[in-house]
Amino acid sequence: MSAIAFWGAVELGLIFAFVSLGVYLTFRILDFPDLTVDGSFPLGAAVAAVLIINGVNPWLATMAAFFAGGCAGLVTAFLNVRFGILHLLASILTMIALFSVNLRVMGRPNVALLMQDTVLTPFLKLGLHPTYMRPLFLLMLVLVALVLLALFLRSNFGLAMRAAGSNPRMARAQGVNVGFHIFTGVALSNALVGLGGALFAQINGFADVTTGVGTIVVGLAAVIVGETLLRGRFIWVALIGCIVGSILYRIAVQLALSADVIGLKASDLNLATAVLVALALILPKLRRGKTT
Amino acid sequence: MIEISNLGVTFASGTPLEKHALKTIDLSIDSGRFISVIGSNGAGKSTLLGAIAGDVTCTRGKISIAERDITRLPAAKRARSIARVFQDPLAGSCTNLTIEENLAIAMARGARRDLTRALSEDWRGVFESRIKRLGLGLEKRMQDLMGQLSGGQRQAVSLIMATLAPCDILLLDEHTAALDPGMAEFVLELTKEVQRDLGLTTLMVTHSMSQALEAGDRTIMLHEGEIILDVDGQERQGLSVEALVSKFRDVRDGAIDSDALLL
Amino acid sequence: MKNTLLKSLGAALLASTLAVGFAAAEKVKVSVTAIVEHPALDAARDGVKDALAEAGFKDGENLTFVYESAQGNPATAAQIARQFIGDAPNVIVPISTPSAQAVAAATSDIAIVFTAVTDPLGAQLVSDMEKPGANITGLSDMSPVGEHIALVREVLPELKTLGVIYNPGEANSVSLVNALKAEAEKAGVEVRESTAIKSSDVQQAARALVGKVDAVYVPTDNTIVSALEAAIAVGEQNALPIFSGDTDSVTRGTVASIGFNYYDIGKQTGAVVARILKGEKPGDIAVSIASGTDLVVNPSAAGRMGVELPEGLVSRANKVIE
Numbered sequence: 001m002s003a004i005a006f007w008g009a010v011e012l013g014l015i016f017a018f019v020s021l022g023v024y025l026t027f028r029i030l031d032f033p034d035l036t037v038d039g040s041f042p043l044g045a046a047v048a049a050v051l052i053i054n055g056v057n058p059w060l061a062t063m064a065a066f067f068a069g070g071c072a073g074l075v076t077a078f079l080n081v082r083f084g085i086l087h088l089l090a091s092i093l094t095m096i097a098l099f100s101v102n103l104r105v106m107g108r109p110n111v112a113l114l115m116q117d118t119v120l121t122p123f124l125k126l127g128l129h130p131t132y133m134r135p136l137f138l139l140m141l142v143l144v145a146l147v148l149l150a151l152f153l154r155s156n157f158g159l160a161m162r163a164a165g166s167n168p169r170m171a172r173a174q175g176v177n178v179g180f181h182i183f184t185g186v187a188l189s190n191a192l193v194g195l196g197g198a199l200f201a202q203i204n205g206f207a208d209v210t211t212g213v214g215t216i217v218v219g220l221a222a223v224i225v226g227e228t229l230l231r232g233r234f235i236w237v238a239l240i241g242c243i244v245g246s247i248l249y250r251i252a253v254q255l256a257l258s259a260d261v262i263g264l265k266a267s268d269l270n271l272a273t274a275v276l277v278a279l280a281l282i283l284p285k286l287r288r289g290k291t292t
Numbered sequence: 293m294i295e296i297s298n299l300g301v302t303f304a305s306g307t308p309l310e311k312h313a314l315k316t317i318d319l320s321i322d323s324g325r326f327i328s329v330i331g332s333n334g335a336g337k338s339t340l341l342g343a344i345a346g347d348v349t350c351t352r353g354k355i356s357i358a359e360r361d362i363t364r365l366p367a368a369k370r371a372r373s374i375a376r377v378f379q380d381p382l383a384g385s386c387t388n389l390t391i392e393e394n395l396a397i398a399m400a401r402g403a404r405r406d407l408t409r410a411l412s413e414d415w416r417g418v419f420e421s422r423i424k425r426l427g428l429g430l431e432k433r434m435q436d437l438m439g440q441l442s443g444g445q446r447q448a449v450s451l452i453m454a455t456l457a458p459c460d461i462l463l464l465d466e467h468t469a470a471l472d473p474g475m476a477e478f479v480l481e482l483t484k485e486v487q488r489d490l491g492l493t494t495l496m497v498t499h500s501m502s503q504a505l506e507a508g509d510r511t512i513m514l515h516e517g518e519i520i521l522d523v524d525g526q527e528r529q530g531l532s533v534e535a536l537v538s539k540f541r542d543v544r545d546g547a548i549d550s551d552a553l554l555l
Numbered sequence: 556m557k558n559t560l561l562k563s564l565g566a567a568l569l570a571s572t573l574a575v576g577f578a579a580a581e582k583v584k585v586s587v588t589a590i591v592e593h594p595a596l597d598a599a600r601d602g603v604k605d606a607l608a609e610a611g612f613k614d615g616e617n618l619t620f621v622y623e624s625a626q627g628n629p630a631t632a633a634q635i636a637r638q639f640i641g642d643a644p645n646v647i648v649p650i651s652t653p654s655a656q657a658v659a660a661a662t663s664d665i666a667i668v669f670t671a672v673t674d675p676l677g678a679q680l681v682s683d684m685e686k687p688g689a690n691i692t693g694l695s696d697m698s699p700v701g702e703h704i705a706l707v708r709e710v711l712p713e714l715k716t717l718g719v720i721y722n723p724g725e726a727n728s729v730s731l732v733n734a735l736k737a738e739a740e741k742a743g744v745e746v747r748e749s750t751a752i753k754s755s756d757v758q759q760a761a762r763a764l765v766g767k768v769d770a771v772y773v774p775t776d777n778t779i780v781s782a783l784e785a786a787i788a789v790g791e792q793n794a795l796p797i798f799s800g801d802t803d804s805v806t807r808g809t810v811a812s813i814g815f816n817y818y819d820i821g822k823q824t825g826a827v828v829a830r831i832l833k834g835e836k837p838g839d840i841a842v843s844i845a846s847g848t849d850l851v852v853n854p855s856a857a858g859r860m861g862v863e864l865p866e867g868l869v870s871r872a873n874k875v876i877e
Contacts, residue, residue, distance in 0.1 A: 001641070008637025008661070012630060108726040110652050112679035114659055156396070156405040159389070163397045166386040173345065173384070174453075175371030175401040204633045205660030205679070208653045210590075211629040218630070233390055233437050250634065257623060257638045269626055 001258050007131050009254040013247030014138035015203065016218055018196030020226070020242040021149060023219030025189040028238070029153070030165035030182060032080075035091040035216050039098025040072040040190040042212040044197025046102045049111040049207035058119040062198045069194015072098055073187035080186075081179040095212075102209050111207045118202035134203060141199070142243055145192065150236040161185050162235075193219075214270070221277050222246035228283075252276075293323040293460065293493045294344065299353030301339050301517075313339040315517035317353070321510075323460075326487050326494045328504040331514035332540075337497040340514065341463045344495070346370045357461065372402035375454035375492075377447065379466040384450035387439030391430060391449060394438050395419045398453035422452050426482070444475030448482060455486050462487065464496040468503070480507060501533045501540070513540065583612060583832050584619040584644035588635045588658070590651040591627040595817040599650050599671050602821020603828060610829035619644075629653045636661040646828050652678050659691060666837045669693030670824040671817065674730055675842050684842045692837040694824045698731055698775050698800045699847045701738040702813050706850075707770050707798050708742065709868055710810060710857070716745045718768035720760045720786060722778035723750050731774040731800070754782035761789035761797075773809065774800040783807055787856075794861030802851040806876055810857045811864070813847035820845045849873050 001009075019037060026034035044065035051061035072094060079090035103109065123137045124130055152158045163171040164181035171178050193215070201207040226245025230237050256269055299317040304310050314336045321327060331337050342348035344355060346367030355363050362370055378384045385394045396410040399418070416434070424431040426448050430441070438446065447467055454462060464483065468476035484507055487494050498504050504511050511528060513521035513536075521539060523531060587603060589596040604620055612618040621644065625632035636657040639647050646666045649655040655669035659680055667690055672678055675695050681687040708714045719735060721728040732748065739746045747768050751760040757779055764771055773779050773786060780801070787808045790797040799805060802814035823845055831837055853876040854864050869875060 002638075002643075004641035005638045006641075008634060008641070012634055012637075016630070108677075110656075110678065112656060112677065114656060114679040115682065151409075152407065154410055155407045156400045156403075156410045157407050159393055159397050159410045160400070160405045162389060162393075163386050166388050167383070169347075169378075170384055170386060171397075172347070172367040173371060173376045173378075174397050175368050176397070176405070177366075177368045200630070200633075203660070204629070204636075204657050206629075206653060206656035208629050208656075210627060210653065213628050233435065253631065253634055254638060257635060269628075269631060 001254055004131050005254050005258070006251070007135055009250040010247055011135040011138060011203070013222075013250035014135055014142050014243070015196055015200050016222065016250065017142045017243040017246040018145065018192045018199070019215055019219040020222035020246040021145060021239060022189040022192035022196070023216065024223050024238065024242045025185055025192070027220065027223060028165075029162055030185045030189075032087045032165065032182065032186060033091070034073075034076060034186060034189060035088065036072055036076045036094045036098070036186070036190050037193045037215045037219060038212040039095040039102070040069040040193045040212075041197040041200070041215045042102050042207065042209055043072055043098055043105070044069045044194030045201035045207035045211050046105040046111065046197075046209075047194070048198035049113050049201045050105055050107075052113060052116050052118065052202070053111060058117060058121075058202065062119055062195065062202070065198030066191045066195045069197070070187040070191035072194070073190030074183060076190075077183040077186040081182055098212075099209065102212075106207060106209070109209045111201075112205060113201055113207070114205040119199070120203060138199065138203075145195075146236070146239050146243065149192075150239055153235045153239075157184075214273075217273055217277065218249065219246075221273055222249045224277060225249055249273075293325075293358060294319070294321040295354075295356045295359075296320070296344075297354050299340075299343060299355065300351045301336075301343055301348055302351045305351065312517050313348075314343065317517075317519060319512070319519065321493060321495070323493055324491045325510055326484075326508035327496070328508040328511045329495055329497045329514065330499070330501065330504045330511065330536075330540075334516075335514040336517040337514050338465055339517075341376075341465050341495060341497055344461070345374055345376055345463055373460045374463060375401070375457075375459040375461070376463045377450045377454050377465070377467040379469050381443040381446040381450070381470055385438045385446060385453065388437060390435050390437055391423070391441070392416065392419055392434040394449065395423075395453060395456060398456045401457040401459075403457070418456075422456065423449070426452070442475075444471045444479065447471060447475075447479050451479065451482055451486060455490055455492070460493055462492040462494040464494065466497050466499060469499055483507065501536045505531060505533060505536065511536075582617050582619060583646075584621065584642070585612070585646050585648060585828060585832075586621040586623075586639040586642060586644040587648040587650065588623045588625065588632065588639065588654050589649075590625050590629070590632055590654045592624045596650050596671060598817040599821035599824065602818040602823075603648055603670070603825040604821075605818075606822040606825025607829055607832075610826065610832075612829060612832060625654060629657065632657040633661070640665060646831050648824060648828060655680055655693070663690060665690060666831050667691040667693070668824060668828050668831065668837065670820060671696045673697050673727065677730065681842055686838070687840070687842055688838040690837055692827065692840040692842055694820060694827065695842060695844045696815070696817075696820055697734065697844050699813060699815070699844055700731060700735045700774070700800070701741075701844075702847045703772065703798065703800060704735070704738050704742050704744060706811055706813055707772065707796075708744075710798075710862055710864060711770055711796065714744055714769050716747055716768045718747045718749060718764035718771040719774065720749050720751060720757065720764070720771060720779050721774055721776045722752055724752055725776055725778065728774055728776040728779075731776075735772070735774065751778060751782075754778055754785075757782040758785040758789060761786040765789065765793045765795055768795070770796045770798060770810075772798050772800070773804065776800075780804060783809070791859045796857065796860040796862045802849055802874070805851040805853045805856075805874075808853065808856045808859075810860060810862065811850070811852040811868070811872075814849045814851065815845050815847050816849060819848045851876065 026032045047068040048061040048065040052058055076091045076094040079085045080087045160176040161181040164176050164178040168178045222245035223242055225248050226241025230241035296317055296319040301314040302312050329337050420431050468479050510524045512519050587600050614620040623635045632654045640662045647658050649658045649669050650671050652672050655672050675681050721732055736746050749760040749763045751757045796810045799809040799812045802812045805812050850872045851874045852872045857864050
């Protein structure tokens with residue numbers, strides 16, 4: 001693997017760290033398997049791209065993508081909490097609807113950003129080669145997200161959210177409004193994913209309706225890889241795990257792409273990912289089975 | 293303190309599985325009283341507690357606490373005045389959070405859950421002193437996950453959690469049933485102590501006749517969704533476990549199943 | 556045995572002399588990526604490879620030909636782009652818009668020849684089709700409207716006004732009609748637009764052109780093509796010839812069309828790649844629109860619409876619908 005390919009993988013891993021942090025929020029903290037992310041990732045990309053080509057400041061456009069993602073999450077939470085639709089199904093409904101919404105937002109299947117100024121543009125003028133500047137810039141953003149998220153999850157509000165996901169009956173008995181916390185959690189998760197989408201569009205020069213395919217699996221794989229490597233009772237360890245997992249996932253993909261290394265091809269990626277996620281889900285069960 | 297009038301709860305109403313869990317309950321409990329609730333399986337004990345806590349929707353009737361009608365209030369909103377400990381030690385806490393995190397969630401019960409840090413040094417001090425009084429050495433394990441504790445330890449912590457934030461009513465749903473005898477005794481003693489110290493109006497569901505008479509100052513027996521015995525004061529003091537069992541037997545037409553043998 | 560050995564020796568000799576001519580003995584590398592594995596895109600890839608071979612760059616000999624598919628995932632496309640940049644090949648050939656954008660975002664040094672991109676301007680791959688500048692050029696698979704106008708004129712030498720029916724809600728159609736107008740102006744033909752925003756409006760849109768135009772052109776517009784029979788009926792009742800942008804529609808009863816297949820697009824792309832390997836700069840090569848290679852005609856449909864197809868056209872056609 002060349003240095004450029006390696007840093008490219010790190011860069012993409014950092015973008016998808018927003019996805020894995022979001023997926024961690026729903027999948028692990030709220031125990032709410034949420035497929036909305038397959039739609040909110042391209043939604044964030046679409047909103048940011050369309051605003052930027054219409055002359056909106058890239059940072060404002062990125063914020064708008066964050067809120068758009070959050071709104072997508074609210075729809076899923078609304079279907080689940082208010083109407084009692086099974087979480088998985090509710091999120092699939094939103095995801096499917098978002099495909100049409102994304103096309104509407106963009107007005108066409110693909111919006112290009114190759115010639116516009118993005119959040120990254122001012123940083124690229126600092127002199128460091130883009131190969132290193134891009135991941136460095138993303139690392140800063142990811143670290144800010146990490147700190148804010150860790151503080152949030154350790155606040156009274158965040159603890160109540162964790163209780164709502166971990167043990168809803170106990171949470172209710174402790175006066176936690178479980179439905180409200182599901183709303184906020186799923187919205188925050190999708191807002192983070194939307195932010196990831198916005199950054200993806202800006203750094204790779206385009207928003208495309210197909211960008212969301214398999215986002216949930218990638219996020220899940222990152223969460224699980226992170227959990228397997230970094231175990232601990234503290235929330236920030238788990239959050240760092242998500243970020244590390246996301247980067248490692250991309251490096252693994254990169255290795256698979258260097259066909260001469262292990263004989264894997266890009267066409268084997270989906271299978272490799274599925275096997276990885278399945279293994280990570282099965283292994284702890286086997287381990288537990290042995291000890292008891 | 294608690295006024296329950298003409299309360300009825302029907303599950304699966306209008307279907308072949310329809311079940312009248314509570315038929316007509318009228319109950320008035322004064323502030324600071326400790327009531328033990330007995331009855332066979334399916335008598336409606338847990339349903340009664342659930343109705344007071346807000347987990348179970350009332351089909352008819354009215355429940356008020358401190359002269360305020362709470363019949364339609366959701367469970368989370370009642371939590372400001374009602375604290376609970378469940379039978380299953382896993383039910384009352386979050387196993388994947390640390391002891392101190394669980395305590396912090398309980399500490400904020402009834403308060404606004406804002407974005408400030410949950411585990412402030414002030415709170416940590418409070419938690420430590422309360423946990424230390426258990427004498428289980430848990431104050432050194434505040435950052436251990438709740439899931440690492442034994443059932444008894446977890447129930448003891450649950451009891452502390454129930455009483456960390458101010459409340460008026462304590463609902464205990466067979467909270468010692470899943471524990472070994474030694475730990476059950478410990479938790480029951482702790483319960484009495486906490487109840488006395490804080491003067492909480494308490495309802496304790498139990499399977500054990502002796503526990504029902506030993507703890508508390510009033511005992512009610514439920515059968516098929518109705519209160520069939522309500523003893524208090526002198527009458528209760530003169531009651532033996534045997535007499536209670538025989539009363540129990542009478543209403544069941546002599547048919548005793550395994551759970552009635554728990555003395 | 557001896558024979559084949561001689562043959563291959565000869566081939567190798569020929570290849571090496573050809574290669575020596577423009578690339579010395581050095582091995583060149585061309586990396587190709589497509590957004591997804593798909594018969595059309597695979598054909599384009601094979602076309603690139605075959606065109607390179609024809610130009611003397613043979614895979615495994617003096618050429619390393621690398622291919623990766625992103626499996627339909629733009630994030631993987633971005634990663635493949637980084638992988639390719641890291642490998643530093645002589646030319647990168649991204650097939651389809653997202654792959655091309657991912658590669659273009661990742662490098663401003665390595666030569667890029669995109670292909671199967673419908674609208675390179677809209678995709679912001681180039682800002683000028685004639686003089687792309689920078690490190691990028693390529694082929695658009697936009698419908699060859701210029702050739703279509705020429706085809707209509709071949710059938711109707713007197714052509715002055717050409718009607719076009721399309722759905723203004725389809726972005727692709729809008730850009731096609733704009734291209735059509737530009738080409739028509741060059742050819743001295745006036746374009747009359749008639750729009751239908753749903754299939755049920757197509758008949759009315761076709762009728763609106765009767766008596767005002769010499770022929771009607773239906774671009775590759777999903778709305779109109781789905782209700783093509785309605786337009787054809789109007790054409791047959793009013794002796795108004797209907798032409799289509801795609802060759803499949805000729806089977807359904809339009810007069811004629813010129814289309815292309817993706818293998819040919821690949822070959823045309825490969826020819827551009829070969830020019831760059833031989834030393835030309837991508838920025839100096841104009842972005843071209845793939846030229847049509849499949850001529851399909853329907854003489855009986857033409858007859859029903861009151862025109863007769865020239866002999867030469869029918870004999871030249873790759874396919875004649877009976």
